[in-house]
Amino acid sequence: MTTTSDPLHALYTDEAEVRSELARVQDICHGCRQCIDLCGSFPTLFDMLDRMSKPSAGLLTPAEQDQVVSECVHCTLCAVDCPYGPQQNDRSRNGSAGNGAAAQQADVDVPRLMLRARAMQFEHGHLAGTGKKAARVLARPDRVGRIATRVPSIANAVIGSKTGSRRRRLLARLTGVSADRHLGTFAAQRFSAWFRERPTIKLHRRQAAVMVFPTCLVEYQATSIGKDLVKVYERNGVECGVSSARCCGAPLLHAGDIAAFRKVAEKNLSQLATEIRDGKDIVVPQPACAHVLTVDSVEHVSSVDARVDAALVAEHTYDASGYLVGLHRGDDYVLDTDFEGETHRRITYQASSHMRARGVGYPSRDLMRLTGARIEVIQEPSGVGGIWSLRTRTDADDSTTQRLAERVAAGTGGVVASDSHLASLAIAERTGMMPIHPLQVVARAYGIPDEI
Ligand code: SF4
Ligand code: SF4
Structure with missing residues (x-):
C-alpha cells in the first residue's frame, strides 16, 4: 500500500492502492473521531463502521468508500488539528510540542487523501451520473462566467430563481448543478473590464505594487469585492493591476481531473511568475483559490520550470487582507487608519x-x-x-x-x-x-x- 500524497507517484491513482490507504486511514479516524462535526464525510463513515459488529474500514464496499469521499468538500480543515497529521509532523520538526512520532507513524492526511481518491475515481470512471455532467459545467467556471456575463439577465433568471423551484430542478437535471444551493448571480460587467475602463488613478504616495488574481467568483459574480479591494489598496498607496491568469483550476482538481488541472496550473504559474519577476506581489481575495495557488498547484506540477515558478508564486502570493496586515506590521509602511465612514462596534x-x-x-x-x-x-x-x-x-x-x-x-x-x-x-x-x-x-x- 502506498501512503503517498505525491500526485506524480506512479501508484497515485491505482485503485487497489488508494482503497487500501483509505481503509487504513479510516480505521485511525474511527478510533479518533475528532472531526465528526467538520463535514458530512466523517459522520457518514462513522455510521457505516458503527453498524458493524467488529468495525473495520477494510470491510466497506467500494460504493460505501466512494460515498464517504463524495461528501468531502475539500475544506482542508481536518488537517489543522489532527493529532496524527502533517501539522504534528511540522511541529515536531520545529521542536515545539506535538505528537510527532505517533503522527509520523500514522501519516494521516485526509485532505490530500481525498484529492487522491477523487483522482482515482475520475481516472477509473467512478464519478456518478450528475458528477459527470457537473464536471462539464462547474469544473469550467471561466467558460460559464464568460457566457453568463454576456447575457446576465438570462443567466440570473435561471440561477437566481428560488432554490428547489421547477426552473432550478430543470437546471440540475441538465447540468448536475445543485437545485438546493444558493448560487449567487452574475455581474453585468466583469471585474477586469471595470478595472480597464475606469479613469487612471494617480496614487497619493506609492508604497507597493500588486497584481490582483481576481478568482472566478470575483471576476464574474462578486465584482464589488474586487472593486473595494482596489480602492482600499490604492487609498493605502498600493498600485494595483489585474493578473491575466485564469481560474486557479480548483473545480478540476476537486473533480479529480488532475491532468486538466496540471495544465491550468502550469499556465497560471508561468503567468503569475512573470508578473512577480516584474516586481509585483500577487493578492487573492478568495482563500480557497489562494490555497490552490500556493499549495495544490505547487504539489501537482511536474516540469522543472513549472516547479521553479510554483515556488516563486507560493512565496509571493497573499490573501487580500493578509497582504495589508503584513505591510502594516512592517517598519517602512503606513496604513491609513483614519476611519471616518461607517464602522461597527x-x-x-x-x-x-x-x-x-x-x-x-x-x-x-x-x-x-x-x-x-x-x-x-x-x-x-x-x-x-x-x-x-x-x-x-x-x-x-x-x-x-x-x-x-x-x-x-x-x-x-x-x-x-x-x-x-x-x-x-x-x-x-x-x-x-x-x-x-x-x-x-x-x-x-x-x-x-x-x-x-
Ligand atoms: S483526520 Fe485526524 S483528527 Fe480527524 S478524525 Fe481522522 S485522525 Fe482524527
Ligand atoms: S477536507 Fe474533506 S474530509 Fe476533511 S473536513 Fe474538509 S470536507 Fe471533511
Whole structure:
C-alpha cells in the first residue's frame, strides 16, 4: 500500500492502492473521531463502521468508500488539528510540542487523501451520473462566467430563481448543478473590464505594487469585492493591476481531473511568475483559490520550470487582507487608519478554513479590528469548500452549513463578514443575512461607497 500524497507517484491513482490507504486511514479516524462535526464525510463513515459488529474500514464496499469521499468538500480543515497529521509532523520538526512520532507513524492526511481518491475515481470512471455532467459545467467556471456575463439577465433568471423551484430542478437535471444551493448571480460587467475602463488613478504616495488574481467568483459574480479591494489598496498607496491568469483550476482538481488541472496550473504559474519577476506581489481575495495557488498547484506540477515558478508564486502570493496586515506590521509602511465612514462596534466573522489550514493566522480579523470593532470569530466551516461542492449530491449532508448558519444567527455583530463568497452565499441561504468581505468592511469604514 502506498501512503503517498505525491500526485506524480506512479501508484497515485491505482485503485487497489488508494482503497487500501483509505481503509487504513479510516480505521485511525474511527478510533479518533475528532472531526465528526467538520463535514458530512466523517459522520457518514462513522455510521457505516458503527453498524458493524467488529468495525473495520477494510470491510466497506467500494460504493460505501466512494460515498464517504463524495461528501468531502475539500475544506482542508481536518488537517489543522489532527493529532496524527502533517501539522504534528511540522511541529515536531520545529521542536515545539506535538505528537510527532505517533503522527509520523500514522501519516494521516485526509485532505490530500481525498484529492487522491477523487483522482482515482475520475481516472477509473467512478464519478456518478450528475458528477459527470457537473464536471462539464462547474469544473469550467471561466467558460460559464464568460457566457453568463454576456447575457446576465438570462443567466440570473435561471440561477437566481428560488432554490428547489421547477426552473432550478430543470437546471440540475441538465447540468448536475445543485437545485438546493444558493448560487449567487452574475455581474453585468466583469471585474477586469471595470478595472480597464475606469479613469487612471494617480496614487497619493506609492508604497507597493500588486497584481490582483481576481478568482472566478470575483471576476464574474462578486465584482464589488474586487472593486473595494482596489480602492482600499490604492487609498493605502498600493498600485494595483489585474493578473491575466485564469481560474486557479480548483473545480478540476476537486473533480479529480488532475491532468486538466496540471495544465491550468502550469499556465497560471508561468503567468503569475512573470508578473512577480516584474516586481509585483500577487493578492487573492478568495482563500480557497489562494490555497490552490500556493499549495495544490505547487504539489501537482511536474516540469522543472513549472516547479521553479510554483515556488516563486507560493512565496509571493497573499490573501487580500493578509497582504495589508503584513505591510502594516512592517517598519517602512503606513496604513491609513483614519476611519471616518461607517464602522461597527461588533462584527461577526466566519474564519476561512483554507486560511486556517495554511497557518496564516487571522489577518482579516486583525484588519477589521483596526476599524475599532470587536470581532467575534466563528470557526465553523461552511460545508461549501469550493465550486465543485455545488454539484447535485444525493448524499449531501447539509448539517455543517446549518450549524454555521445557527452560529452566525446567534452572533452579536452589527455586520457579518467572511472572506469566502461561497461561504457567504451558504450563510445567506440559511439566515437571509449576506456577509460582506473584510476588505468591504474596511472600505465602508473609510467612507468608500459601495459600487455594485
Ligand atoms: S483526520 Fe485526524 S483528527 Fe480527524 S478524525 Fe481522522 S485522525 Fe482524527
Ligand atoms: S477536507 Fe474538509 S470536507 Fe474533506 S474530509 Fe476533511 S473536513 Fe471533511
